[in-house]
Amino acid sequence: MEAVLRIFRGDQAEGRLEDFRVPLHEGMVVLDAIHYVQAHHASDLACRWNCKAGRCGSCSAEVNGKPKLMCMTRMDQFPAGEPITVAPMKAFPVIKDLVCDVSWNYEVNKRIPPFQPQPPEADGTWRMQQEDIERVQEFRKCIECFLCQDVCHVLRDHDHKARFAGPRFLVRMAALEMHPLDTVSRTAYLKEAAGIGYCNITKCCTEVCPESIHITDNAIIPLKERVVDDFYDPLRWLLRLFRRSG
């Protein structure tokens, strides 16, 4: 049994799809097939990977047009005899082959107002109830594969990277905002720098999340509500005006 992998080769300036034949074995994933190509056909084929167990979020790519972790995508789910196309994420500039320049994400992360805890108990530690941290623990499952960023049309189709932080970092800010110990308000940041208003909750990000984080429902919508409360609630608006003039 063999499969044909149709892999993007090239960089941002030019590229083409190249076919490689790969023998199949039970339980094989797309990343295994890529490794086979590197070992037997093209030692310079560029791809990122680390854990090969869906834990590190390195091997993101578009397999038959769908954003996937290559290490968690089984070969036996594709119809036999048809080529499987593997291409880099579309929302980011291609460095080479399947490797994209994702450095923009790291720049966005750096600018997020950091965690600032309330003072600890007398013994220097904090008390928190499990039920109060569970929603934040959901967000902290994120493995930074950036597939949600890749599929988000604000970034992918409109390239609003200067104005919109993207679902990954809205999830991160939700984790900070809902952290029981955090004392910082990020609603102004969310509204302006992070551009949360650009998200029109199409839930594409939620659909591709390999960690099944409910990005739209549990992170983005509650954050939007906080922004609305802080900036568009008439009472609070008056209060802010009053404080400013005071």
Place this chain on the structure above:
Amino acid sequence: MDRYESHTHDVLVIGAGGAGLRAAIAAATEGASVALVCKSLLGKAHTVMAEGGVAAALANTDARDSWKVHFRDTMRGGKLLNNWRMAQLLAQEAPARVNELEAWGALFDRTPDGRILQRNFGGHQYPRLAHVGDRTGLEMIRTLQDRTVQLPNIDVYMECTVARLLTDGGRISGAFAYRRDTGRFIVFSTKAVVLATGGIGRAYKINSNSWEYTGDGHALAYDAGADLIDMEFVQFHPTGMVWPLSVRGILVTEGVRGEGGVLKNSRGERFMFRYVPEMFRKDFADTEEEADRWVADVVAGRKAEARRPPELLTRDVVARAIAQEVREGRGSPHGGAFLDIATRRTPEEIRKKLPSMYQQFHELADVDITKQPMEVGPTTHYMMGGVRVDPETQAATVPGLFAAGEVAGGLHGSNRLGGNSLSDLLVFGRRAGLGAAAYAKTVADGTRVAADTVEALATQLLAPFERADGESPYAVQEALQDMMGTYVGIARSHDDLQTALAAINDLRARAARVSVCGSRQYNPGWHTTLDLRNLLTVSEAVTRAALERRESRGAHTRVEHAETDPRFGSVNVVVRRAGDAMTVAREPLPQMSDELKRILDGEV
């Protein structure tokens, strides 16, 4: 020199897993300018794969715990070969390091009274591992990563690999590196280097490690003239996935057994009852009834009065037991043992406490662990041996060189307890960062990097592009991995180890003739040729040290010397370079105080 980028920093940290990140934070907090180099993207280092938890005697879940018990467990787990001072520092400082993570935003699972919850693990007498389900490493690395990027005096160099350390008059003066994305070279001028490169698992075919784990720090230190100790001690984790082939070696957390999971052979026997070593006999249950009572207590959140199930023996013991069951014909269909949590806990509990395991088996092996047992077998997991360091500062034997985490040797002795690696990263990552920053203050500015050295290194690194029609570097790496698994695996014989040494020589010759195609830009074939050099160095060190230790202790088993030999109980095997030759020596362990000896004897 304009063929290279040049950067000057006080401290260069190589590796951005838990140890490297914690070292960078510590050095930066001391005011040092820090370069943090990572082979992959930030946040992808192997720490992310740590599942079960971080061992710290917080005594939240069981008030009987204390640093003394943690110290004793660590020493006993290492079969007393550990550097006692490192074991003591680990046990004493781990609680503060874990609490510090919460100050930086980490969220561990909680006890009913709102404190950090702790779980049971092999070799730990009390529930000691602070954890977040089975993704503790991710929580740690993300917390440290987010802290790191807030510190203005840390410059992060992502996808960058250090190929050689540079020395000037016997001291560290810098490092020669290349950027993986462009292939461009970097010369770092630096006063101190902290190695935090992790382990060597990629020297073996069946392993739980990522591609990065090629013994870089071990080889860099060795080349620079530093001592390596305990290189014979490679941890084979008892529970790696065995089927399908594509996932062979991927880790199944010890947390499965900590949550009550049991090991069975093809006859349905809980075989671990037959493998309890004398040293641990009084601490472990001898009937299934007692073991089950322990689980019932733990599940109910009560203080366990029964003795622990033998599935929670140390990793060396469990790995050898599984290997023996398989050898004697009682293995599972694909050559492992059955690990069963399905009949022990409810599906809801399993999905809550072991979500990654549930997903991993469901998606990659078509196994529902809430209904079926897992098939598991030993996988190369962790390197106990490494750079010999000073326990207080993590200074290596070369001035200006420091090491922390898996690349450093001594803390774990002949066998590491699960959960101690994450506390190791925090405790000794911080100490290494402080040590390096303090050292850097004693060195005048303007360390020299010789231009001709740099030119020669560049030529050497680019040589695989100049050769035509050579072998593929992947073929040589695969041959090395097969060979190490066959001849330097769990059970080692004199003849096998000699065969391995000869094979390493041949492989080194093959590695010198490999060629690569394409450009310098993001070229994994080229990177593999450079990693191969390190893999060969560490493979030789493991083999030579294994030949020297003619006894069985912890993770090291010699077929013709099956017993522990007290003559080897007081020495480290030290590997160092003499010209082009690798030398091996036995050197005495540091002596422990009487006070600590009394703790080992049971006084807490």
